[in-house]
Amino acid sequence: MPTLTDSGVTSPAPSEAPKARARRPLRGNPTANFWLFTGPFMIGLAIFVYLPIGWSLWLSFFDARFTVTPSEFIGFDNYRYMLTDDGFTGSLVTFTVFAAFIVPTTWALALGLALMVNRLRFMRAFFRSVFFLPTAVSYVAASLIWKMSIFSGVRFGLMNTVLGWFGVDGIAWLAGPEPPWYWLVIVTVRLWLQAGFFMILFLAALQNIPQELYEAAAIDGAKPGWQTFRYITLPQLRATSTAVVLLLLVQAYQAFDEFYNLLSRTTWGRPPLVELYETALGENQDYGAGSAGAMILTLLICVVTLLQGRFMGFGRGEEAK
């Protein structure tokens, strides 16, 4: 059974073959044309991506408060400051907790929705659209709905109203770090926004599973439902699942909008980017320490993206298509 699966999925596309055949290029000098096409983009990349990173690396070794022109060289002091700062290390803890909540829940919900939608025989497009629609909404707008209406701590918030119907007292969802109700708010808002997007990815993957596998399994006596899901669907979705998990992880790392808007100006529940924002653009405007923090975060995320590249084939050129 597994060999059948493998040969069916990994057999190379036949279009690779004619690559070796020599062909005459279009009229004109290729080198000049290459730079005509890529020049604008590469110049922009150099100025707006590479230059800032380099400058920031430079700044991170200097004392630079309220100014972006460094004054005094202080070596690794900014790094030492950030790594021993409770706020910064706390933000890494916050990210870890957040990832532990959001990655499995989004994965499971997106897959569940995809499985349901995939089995529908009519109104499939309608339900797909409904689950996909939240992707259009911004994190700011969603945060506003969550903070001001659904999880509003006052009596007329939706959740507190529903609790009231069951005779339960209202909860101040976002008022403080203890009890940590705010996690429910933070996680559900992102879940609602993201699930539809990843459902689309799972749907595409589900429709690429060869139907013969299910037929063969049925002949072999596999019961529809859990058995086929566990031994056929799930293994066939492995590549997509891995990609989804890594994407979710990288996106959770960059969470800013909903934390900033739901927990505005609190000292608790800050993920890395909010912490960085407060350091560099808050009251102290400490660009040196902020730059050091950015460098640390970049290093950390490079590890994850390198891993992601491994799994998803960045840089493997032609075969990645």
Next chain:
Amino acid sequence: MTTTAPGTRKSRTPRRVRRGGVMGSAGLYAATSVAAVLFLVPFYLIVRNALSTDADITGAEWQFFPTDIQWGNVTEPFSDSTVDFARSLWNSAVVGVLHTLGTLLVASLAGYGLARIPYRHADKVFYAVLGTLMVPTAVTFVPSFVLVSSLGWVDTYRGLIIPGLFSGFTCFLFRQYFLGFPKELEEAARVDGLGYWGAYWRVVVPNSLNFFAAIATITFISGWNAFLWPLVIGQDPSAWTIQVALSSYMTNQTVNFHLMFMATAISILPLVFVFLFLQRWLVQGIAQTGIKG
């Protein structure tokens, strides 16, 4: 049964093996409907709150629908003195459109050059693009702000738009797409005596409009919904985008429920239209490209 090329199966959704029967089917539709209702609750709240009076919203009993629909609320964000809502909408429209056009232009040209123009060091240039994929732009907002502020671009359209144009990921997607572009079409352009530039605009782009539409939709949505960079750049309210304006409602001294929900509704409306009319391209685009993101 063993060696059908994988591509041939993709075209049509295979019929499912029937299972369950009427009861199972009813259960499936019931579960899907419950999930759909839950997903629609936030939209319901926007509409309800936007068209209610604050008295209805804050009343002791939950009002499922406004007792008296307040159509007059529609114009209120535009005449509110605390936030220049119209200005922020305009800023978002300008930034969204220019961001999309600019990104599409530079990234598609570069993607084509990298994919199709034979140049000895093309692989090294490509690695320089790939290198930026390692570092998500959100993490580098401090360095970028440092640069943009020393250029004096804070509170300007330039500052809002230009630093975001050079997306390594979009360039990567275009390159991957052009690698699969049919060589025969370029061949025809060559026979017609066209150079690279002419072939690109007369043959390649007109035959790639579906892909351009998919990338444009995704780029526009992310541009319209962006918050962190506009927040950093828009120090003065006159340079706020719609997202920064919405965010400011939440921290205002006086809470005006129907006003902030009406503003939210108006901010979402253009994207809901984009979704309803361009969903085909969007879904295609995500299915093709999202997995590589």
